[in-house]
Amino acid sequence: MATSCCSPVTCVATCSDAFYFEVVAPETDLAADSFEQSQCLGRWVRSEFNKFLLLNDEKKFQVQNLTSEQLSQPECNFQILIYSDMEHVEEKGRKVAMLYVKNEGTNMVACCRKRTEVYPEVYPEEMDTLPKRIEETKHKALFFMTKLTACATFSFESTENPSWFLGFQPDGENPSLNKLVLLKKKDTQEVDNAMRVILIK
Template sequence: MATSNFTPVTFCDICSNAFYFDVKVAITEVDVDTYMITDQYQNYKLLSHDDKFLLLNDERKFQAQLLNAKEQHQSDCRFNINIYKDSCQETQHRAVILSIVKDDKRMVACCSGNNEISAVEMELPHTIPETSHKALFYLKKLPAHNKFMFESSVYPSKFLGFEPDEDNPTLNKLVLRHKTSDEVDETAELTLMK
């Protein structure tokens, strides 16, 4: 005999109109969310709400700026969106890591303190055993054509977004922006372009 979750039980005896069973509890690992890399990835240019292109500058900082047609073809403004599969298959949104290759090094967009996003040199992890990781985001499709949001797996309700750079107001830097589910924040919306 087995219980509904397949724990084996054995009938022992009847005593005073009661049935007695011996339950054999096996100690097993508890299934937790694990993200595994897939072969699926897409290469995109990412645009902010004000049509600035996201790129990784020479100081290894993510920033958005206006680019002419020639500059848009540079490799430092084409990002890979690597897709990760959830072992439990219960999430509604796709888990992804955003990366770019610059100077033959893979740089990954990672959450850091104070709502900052930093470029961290790393190989893409094949498996992420936690439910959150500094480089893992949930890609959420918006109703508008090619518009998406990237929610941090470490900081729920915080999304990749832009704000003006204090040193150069013509540039926007990539940050984490807090947004509630019913709030509209165009600075946290990205357009993906092939």
């Protein structure tokens, strides 16, 4: 919880040469650490290597080349749900976003979980109803979305796993495919090409 202005005080007692005060923080002066839905964008999600993110028949995220015919199928577009936040993350040049795609009428949301004690992973999770308001400052389905260039290139950092970004990695089982993963950012200012996410209308 963060105060939106200075907290008023009330004198409650005096003793000898000392004054005792009580801090009074009215509820109306508090800004909750929370996120609220504000905007939804339909976009193709593409890697720097010209492969597009899809939910395959096994309900797993897959990154592959698409034909022009496949690109004309709007149901494969991902929805980027933007949340406004009470702590003004936008002022730092980034937004808070959730990524999901419709599958047979169900929302399949990109979420994070710990694969091991150290390494998190990203996976699709069914959500019948997307939350209109999220009270926590960290959430498995929320990412800090930062614009990297004048073109529609962004990075998506997990709010639950700081310094871990959505990225693309070759699929060991099929070299022609990539998979959606969480990648750890190195100790440099530059975002690795594998962490660059291109959003196309």
